[in-house]
Structure formats: C-alpha cells, structure tokens
Amino acid sequence: MGFRLSKIYTRTGDQGETGLGDGRRVGKDHPRVEAMGEVDTLNSQLGLLLAGCAEDARLSEVVDALAPCQHRLFDLGGELAMPAYQALNGAEVERLEQVIDRWNEELGPLENFILPGGSTLIAQAHVCRSLARSAERRCQHLNAVEPLEGVGLAYINRLSDLLFVAARFIARRQGIAEILWQAAPRP
Structure with a gap:
C-alpha cells in the first residue's frame, strides 16, 4: 500500500468546509461530517477500552471480540466519507450478534436497570455504548437527508x-457486582 497522506494539513478546510471522497465539498457541520465525527469519537474511545482490557488477562475474550470493531468502524467512516463505497457486510452484523448471544448465555437475564460503573473498564464500556448510540442517531439523521x-x-x-x-x-x-439502579423515593 502506498502513502495515503503526504501532507497532514492542506488549508482547504480553513473556511469551514471539508472534502468528501466523491469530490464534494460540504460544511463541517453537514450531517455526513457529523456522523463521521461521531463514529471517529466512538472508535477513539473504543481504543481506550481495548487498551485497558488488554492489561487484564481475564478480558482477552473482550479484546478478541471488540478489536475487529475498530477496523469496521474505520470502514463505516469510509462509507460515510465516500457515499458510493461499501465496505461492511451482513456477516459483520451476524458476528456481533453471535458474541452478544454467547455472552448473554453466560450472564443470564437482566433483572434491573444497571448504572455505568463498578470499575473503570465497565464505565468505559458504557461510555462506548453511549457514543455508539450517539453515532447511530447521527447516522440516522444523515439517512433522513441522504439515504445510506x-x-x-x-x-x-x-x-x-x-x-x-x-x-x-x-x-x-x-x-x-453490577450497580443496580434504585428509583428515587416517592414523596
């Protein structure tokens, strides 16, 4: 593979626009750019989660399951940057579902709402979860403007x-132990 970036700064975005892979120039607040940014933020936070999990041998299965997700998020970012480009496929969605099913089988049913905490890594997984939801909302907003x-x-x-x-x-x-949500006392 050749060099992809020969120069880090181009000065072409100094007026609030950026270029997409299809040659269009759009505002940096365009829904497509917003979606790309949320996916990038999620990927960065997922990297932080993976770095912490890699330090704990008990969490190797988590690393094995989530490490490919960083690559797939990069693929998704590519799809967002180049609207005609398709990198993801249904097998990726199925892989996630298989991991969810396998882990849920061990965990058993959730009997109450849980709070994001208990350890730094648990909380970081919830940060990533909430960022994934935010990225999903941004992608859905883009989908309403420009169908994906x-x-x-x-x-x-x-x-x-x-x-x-x-x-x-x-x-x-x-x-x-998971931190179970406790409803506020009723007056």
Whole structure:
C-alpha cells in the first residue's frame, strides 16, 4: 500500500468546509461530517477500552471480540466519507450478534436497570455504548437527508448492544457486582 497522506494539513478546510471522497465539498457541520465525527469519537474511545482490557488477562475474550470493531468502524467512516463505497457486510452484523448471544448465555437475564460503573473498564464500556448510540442517531439523521446504503446502520445499532453486554461481561470477569439502579423515593 502506498502513502495515503503526504501532507497532514492542506488549508482547504480553513473556511469551514471539508472534502468528501466523491469530490464534494460540504460544511463541517453537514450531517455526513457529523456522523463521521461521531463514529471517529466512538472508535477513539473504543481504543481506550481495548487498551485497558488488554492489561487484564481475564478480558482477552473482550479484546478478541471488540478489536475487529475498530477496523469496521474505520470502514463505516469510509462509507460515510465516500457515499458510493461499501465496505461492511451482513456477516459483520451476524458476528456481533453471535458474541452478544454467547455472552448473554453466560450472564443470564437482566433483572434491573444497571448504572455505568463498578470499575473503570465497565464505565468505559458504557461510555462506548453511549457514543455508539450517539453515532447511530447521527447516522440516522444523515439517512433522513441522504439515504445510506448497506448495513452500516444495523452494524452501529448492534455494536451499541454488544457494548452494553460487554460492560456486563467485564463486570462478571472482574468479579464486580453490577450497580443496580434504585428509583428515587416517592414523596
């Protein structure tokens, strides 16, 4: 593979526009750019989660399941940047569903709402989950303006589900009790 970036700054975005892979120039607040930014933020936070999980041998299964997601999020970003480009496929969505099913089988049913905490890694998994939901909302907004092709919307939805289950799975592996939500006392 050749060099992809010969120069980091181009000065072409100094007036509030950026270029898409299809040659269009759009505002940096365009729904497509917003969606790309949310996916990028999620990918960065997922990297932080993976770095922490890699330090705990009990969480190798989490790393194995989530590490490919960083690559697929990069693919999704490519699809958003180049509207005619399709990188994701249904097999990626199915892989996430298989992991969710496998982990849920071990975890058992959720009997109450849980709070994002208990350990740094559990909380970070929930940060990633909430960012996946935000990225999904941005992609859905873009889809309303410019319909999206492929499985990107399904992928980001399933990834948010996986990250929720991952938080529970991390808690189980770390031996940390989930923090159950307690309703406010009624007056």
